[in-house]
Amino acid sequence: MPDSRRLFFGLPLPDALQQAASAWRATAFPAEAGRPVAAANLHLTLAFLGEVSDRKAEVLAALAGNIVQPGFTLTLDDLGHWPRPGVVWLGTRRAPRGLLQLAALLRAQAARNGCPQSTQPFHPHITLLRGAVHPVALPPTTPGWALDATHFCLYESRTERGRTRYHVLQSWPFT
Numbered sequence: 001m002p003d004s005r006r007l008f009f010g011l012p013l014p015d016a017l018q019q020a021a022s023a024w025r026a027t028a029f030p031a032e033a034g035r036p037v038a039a040a041n042l043h044l045t046l047a048f049l050g051e052v053s054d055r056k057a058e059v060l061a062a063l064a065g066n067i068v069q070p071g072f073t074l075t076l077d078d079l080g081h082w083p084r085p086g087v088v089w090l091g092t093r094r095a096p097r098g099l100l101q102l103a104a105l106l107r108a109q110a111a112r113n114g115c116p117q118s119t120q121p122f123h124p125h126i127t128l129l130r131g132a133v134h135p136v137a138l139p140p141t142t143p144g145w146a147l148d149a150t151h152f153c154l155y156e157s158r159t160e161r162g163r164t165r166y167h168v169l170q171s172w173p174f175t
C-alpha cells in the first residue's frame with residue numbers, strides 16, 4: 001500500500017444540486033465543449049494538498065477539526081472558461097466572507113505543513129467540464145442555485161481504470 005494519497009479539502013454539493021447542475025449542464029453546453037465531470041464529483045475545492053503522507057494528512061485533519069466558523073450560503077450565479085487548464089466552471093459573483101476565510105486558513109495550514117499552494121489568488125469554482133481547450137459559448141445566466149454550506153470535507157482523489165472519483169475521508173460541520 002502506498003503511504004501517500006492525493007488529497008484536497010473541499011465543499012460538497014448536496015446530491016440534489018449535483019443532479020440539477022448536471023442536468024442543466026447537458027442543456028447548456030454542446031457535447032464538444034468538454035468532458036462533463038461526473039455529477040457525484042461536483043464540488044468546490046478549498047485547498048489542494050497534492051500527494052500527502054498519512055502522517056501529514058493526520059496533522060492537517062487535526063488542524064481542520066479545530067476550525068470554528070459559521071456556515072454560509074453561496075449563490076452560484078457566475079460561469080467562466082479557463083482555456084489553459086481547459087476548465088468550464090460554475091462560481092459566484094459575491095464570495096461570502098466565510099468561504100474566503102475558510103479557504104485562506106486551510107491553504108495557510110497546508111502551506112505551513114509542506115503542501116505548497118498556488119500563487120494564483122483563490123477563485124472559488126465548481127468544475128463542470130474538463131478538456132475545454134477551444135472557445136466555449138457560455139450561457140448568459142445560470143439557474144442561480146443557492147448552496148447552503150453546512151460542512152466541509154477532506155477528500156481523496158482516486159483514479160481507477162481511467163475514472164477519477166473523489167472519496168470523503170472526513171468531514172467537519174460549521175457551527
Ligand code: 2AM
Nearest residue numbers: 008044045047048085087118126127157
Ligand atoms: P479544478 O477542478 O479547478 O481542476 C481535485 O483534483 C480538485 O483539486 C479539483 O477540483 C482541482 O481543481 C483541484 N486541483 C487539482 N490540482 C490542483 C492544483 N495543482 N492546484 C490547485 N488545485 C488543484
